[in-house]
Amino acid sequence: MRLGVVERGHRIPQKLQLAMIRVVTRRRAVDIIRTVMYRPEFFGRPMNEWTQRVMRGPSEWAVWERELFAAVTSRLNQCVF
């Protein structure tokens, strides 16, 4: 089961963003998006800043190298994202 609050308990701004994602992609927003958008000040917002900085910010590592690290890590965690 998914937590109901993470599935559909978002505040209005996040609900609108999720609706836009559905319209643009014609698909339900994936779980990780729903998770970081739920109570974003608790986890999602600072986590997104960290992720953005690590994955796209200045680094000696190329973006593709970082994506490869992330993919291998997700694979080890049996995570499809």
Place this chain on the structure above:
Amino acid sequence: MEEEVMGSSVQKLATGGAGDSRLGPLVERVREAVLVGPGVTQPVLRQAVEERAAAMGGRTRASGVVGPIPADLSEFVDRVAVSAWRVTGEEVAALLEAGYTEDEVFEITVSAAMGAACGRLERGLAAVRGEV
């Protein structure tokens, strides 16, 4: 040649993680939001959950927070920390039936995931520095 490349990569890795002053503040901001920020659960519980999960993830130096974790949470926390993909709907439902609210389960889950991630990150950085 290959060794040189690997050596250079390891050096980059050693300076490119949470120990890096460019990244440290961002990591700390996430940790602070999850472990100290406002929530429906007590910060001391979130910190205890994080510490337990981090120890399972390889944290070698405990932060000193050893709070109590209710018995009905410990198995769930361990599962999230070690093999989150094995968490079942029944386990989540059992926590809700035990009286936890969905927001409490959300915060506990995030705290456990945060601990597991930080424990592994710390362990990995210590390894490339040759400390473990």
